[in-house]
Amino acid sequence: SIAAANGGNRAHGRPGYRASLDYIKSRLDAAGYQTRIQSFTYAGATGYNLIADWPGGNADEVLMVGAHLDSVTAGPGINDNGSGSAAVLETALTVARTGYRPSRHLRFGWWGAEELGLIGSRAYVNSLSSADRSRIKGYLNYDMIGSPNAGYFVYDGDDSDGVGAGPGPAGSAEIERVIQEYFAGIGVPTRGTDFDGRSDYGPFIQVGIPAGGTFTGAEGIKTSAQAQLWGGQAGVAFDRCYHRSCDTTGNINDTALDRNADSIAYAVWTLAGGS
Numbered sequence: 001s002i003a004a005a006n007g008g009n010r011a012h013g014r015p016g017y018r019a020s021l022d023y024i025k026s027r028l029d030a031a032g033y034q035t036r037i038q039s040f041t042y043a044g045a046t047g048y049n050l051i052a053d054w055p056g057g058n059a060d061e062v063l064m065v066g067a068h069l070d071s072v073t074a075g076p077g078i079n080d081n082g083s084g085s086a087a088v089l090e091t092a093l094t095v096a097r098t099g100y101r102p103s104r105h106l107r108f109g110w111w112g113a114e115e116l117g118l119i120g121s122r123a124y125v126n127s128l129s130s131a132d133r134s135r136i137k138g139y140l141n142y143d144m145i146g147s148p149n150a151g152y153f154v155y156d157g158d159d160s161d162g163v164g165a166g167p168g169p170a171g172s173a174e175i176e177r178v179i180q181e182y183f184a185g186i187g188v189p190t191r192g193t194d195f196d197g198r199s200d201y202g203p204f205i206q207v208g209i210p211a212g213g214t215f216t217g218a219e220g221i222k223t224s225a226q227a228q229l230w231g232g233q234a235g236v237a238f239d240r241c242y243h244r245s246c247d248t249t250g251n252i253n254d255t256a257l258d259r260n261a262d263s264i265a266y267a268v269w270t271l272a273g274g275s
Helices: 013-032 078-098 120-129 130-135 172-185 199-207 226-228 254-272
Strands: 034-042 046-053 057-067 103-113 136-142 153-154 191-193 211-215
Touching: 013 078, 013 103, 013 211, 034 120, 046 078, 046 120, 046 172, 057 078, 057 130, 057 254, 078 130, 078 136, 078 254, 103 120, 103 254, 120 199, 130 136, 136 172, 136 199, 136 254, 153 172, 172 199, 172 211, 172 254, 199 211, 211 254
Parallel strands: 057 103, 057 136, 136 211, 153 191
Antiparallel strands: 034 046, 046 103, 153 211
């Protein structure tokens, strides 16, 4: 609805993006978060990241959870990446609603201009001192978690398949293990997906911050073996509306979104500790 009221998209430099950011910020402020907007300039337009800190926890042990909030100009970008943005927001609001007191300090981020090359998340990581970077003990990334022909992919922190981009920084394997533990508990098989630099974990792993997260597939084609594993249609893209105008609320697999959102909460509560 925010995209529809602001030119049909939430792209960098467009009014729909800032309206989305302001909406999320208002929800977090009301829930008791300490929020700040970080601005940056790219392609002649001002972009924005939203950073939200949950008060308390060990400030030298930060667990960060993030998603990109921008869309492409073609449409509202509901799976890419309203799905991840909304699930991260709901996790943050659940932290507040339950009065969760984590051992680690919890920080949430919504990134601008991901679609133009991870611009917002890179601006954030580059703004951190080396000491602040070292305090972030893990970064969880959620980009496209409700694909209509969904797969269940977990970022391969330990490079268990031995191919592709290789393992993430030390600590990434533990994040992967926790996420896999959740899906095993609900009887949903997962497969690894490489840290190939396509999403906002990229700037974090480049400076040695452990990372992980989930992904339900983009323009790639679901194989017959994957359809047998997860259901859905073989020979069809995980998301046929990837970067298209049809990426609307009708382009969401509710079951995939629900499972992945629950996995975010499981990972946060497990990795942040506390009560």
